[in-house]
Amino acid sequence: MKQIWLFTVRAYIRLGLFFYFKKIDIRNANHIPKDEAVIFLGNHQNALLDALLIATKNGRFSYFLTRAGVFEKPLVSRILKSLQMLPVYRIRDGWGNLNKNNSIFSKSSKLLSEQNAIVIFPEGSHNLNRTVRPLSKGFTRIIFETLERYPNTKIQLIPVGLNYKKAEKFSDSALINFGTPIQVDKELLGDKNKSIIKLKEQVSQQLQQLTIHIESEKYDSTLKKLEDLNVDFTKPEEVNQCIASNFEDCKTSTPKKSHPLKRLFKVLLIINLFIPYFIWKKIAQPKIKEIEFTSTFRFAIVISLVPIFILIVMLILGLVFQIKFAFMYLINVIVLALLSVKL
Incomplete structure (x- = not known):
């Protein structure tokens, strides 16, 4: 039953992502082993959507180390745990809770x-800035505990670069860029301090190549120059080369005008989904305190309230008129959604 549940949820999330993103590119998925211990290590810009993209596009049913704050409500906690999410406590959750991580790390070692x-x-928090932040050593703790308790285990570390054109906007485009596996085994245990530094450097260096990395001290000015050049932020190799060349070797383009009918299709879609749209614009969006959560909450409405509203409208049309009108409405919404998102 667990596998059926996970297959069903993953298929549903993939469908939601298809209607949410204009385009999702995947690179180097062939790097991912199918039957070995793997730790995916991603940069973290776009809150829950980062996790959903990795979960639906890596070809594995993965376990996720997730901040403990989202497990506070019992029902939500049960759902998240059924989706193989494991709570991790941070200092901000209280010093007394940090000891709870011991059992989570032990479980992670057993899973590996x-x-x-x-x-x-491994950045430890999310931020929309296009830079790879310093990595915490939490993931190295799991690696060492695994190798100490299960010395015959070999672990493949796969950095994952997550790239978005404009993460908080709808509809956006994304690139999931899987890196070259870094294999670790019991030989790593010789000098832990050196091994920790080396692993963090290896992962950070790959992430800086797999996604766009703008140095913090010149972040604002660099980002503005890149935006003025209209670079494609889903092409990290080109953008990083542009930065490295001091903006002399840059692939630029003129801003693309949206399809003339796109706005019309979007308005028609909003009319057909007026209640979920009203809830998003007037209730949900104003309560978002961190811009990084904008896409997360918008996507949550797309995969929850929108289908419920569609089913209610179809039920009313089927009962009041005929079933064919219910399916005409469904087809109309699907076509408008595709035209609004994909054009």
Whole structure:
């Protein structure tokens, strides 16, 4: 039953992502082993959408180390745990809770010894800035504990670069860029301090190549120059080369005008989904305190309230008129959604 549940949820999320993103590109998925212990290590810009993209596009049913704050409500906690999410406590959650991480790390080690896959965001928090922030050493703790308890285990570390054209906008485009596996085994245990530094450097260097990395001290001015040049932020190699060349070797383009009918299709879609849209614009969006959560909450409405509203309208049309009108409405919404998002 667990596998059926996970297959069903993943298929539903993939469908939602298809209607949410204009385009999702995947690179180097062939780097991912199918039956070995894997730790995916991604940069973290776009809150929950980062996790959903990795979960639906890596070909593995992965476990996710997730901040404990989202597990506070019992029902939500049960759902998240059924989706293989494991709560991790941070200092901001209280010093007394940090000891709870011991059991989570031990469980993670056991999962890796059984050749499972785990997803970790080693930056420790999310931020829309296009830069790779310093990595915490939490993921190295899991690696060392695994190798100490299960010395025959070999772990593949796969950095994942997540790239968005404009993460908070709808509809956006994304690139999931899988890196070259870094294999670790018991030989790593010789000098832990050196091994920690080396692993963090290796992962950070790959992430800086797999996604766009703008140095912090010149962040604002660099970003403005890139935006003025209209670079494609889903092409990190080109953008990083542009930065490295001091903007002399840049692939630029003129801003693309949206399709003339796109706005019309979007207005018609809003009319057909007026209640979910009203809830988003007037209730949900004003309550968002961190811009990084904008896409997360918008996507949550797309995969929850929108389908419920569509089913209610179809039920009313089927009962009041005929069933064919209900399906005409469904087809109309699907076509408008595709035209609004994909054009």
